[in-house]
Amino acid sequence: MTKEHRFESVWDAIEPTPAEAASMKARSEVMMAIRKIVDGWKATQTVAAKRLGLTQPRLNDLLRGRIDKFSLDALVDIATRAGLSVRVKTVRRAA
Numbered sequence: 001m002t003k004e005h006r007f008e009s010v011w012d013a014i015e016p017t018p019a020e021a022a023s024m025k026a027r028s029e030v031m032m033a034i035r036k037i038v039d040g041w042k043a044t045q046t047v048a049a050k051r052l053g054l055t056q057p058r059l060n061d062l063l064r065g066r067i068d069k070f071s072l073d074a075l076v077d078i079a080t081r082a083g084l085s086v087r088v089k090t091v092r093r094a095a
Contacts (some may be wrong), residue, residue, distance in 0.1 A: 018093070027067050030075040030086060035063055037082045052081045 015021035038048045040061070049059035061069045062078070070078075076086045 023072060024067065026088070027070060027072050027075055028065075028074065030072070030079050031062060031067060031070065034075070034079050034082050034086055037084060038063065052078055054078065 004073075009025055015024055038052075041048055041051070043051070044060050045063070046056045046077070049056045052059065079086050
């Protein structure tokens with residue numbers, strides 16, 4: 001009989017440490033929020049990239065979810081330029 005493991009998120013399952021999982025969760029949330037805003041602009045990637053102060057290839061990486069190419073700092077900067085406000089919430093983990 002195999003023991004079943006349940007994880008709060010996919011990041012908890014695939015990242016080696018809780019710290020790395022937390023970073024990936026935060027980065028993915030910010031990336032998805034930016035994508036939602038950019039999709040709402042109904043603009044070409046070139047126009048959207050210029051609006052965000054990025055190159056078109058860099059925006060393409062973001063829209064395609066290439067999370068490994070972006071630090072949390074970079075994503076917060078991009079989100080701010082997209083008109084988003086980013087907040088960090090810290091809570092004590094369950095024991």
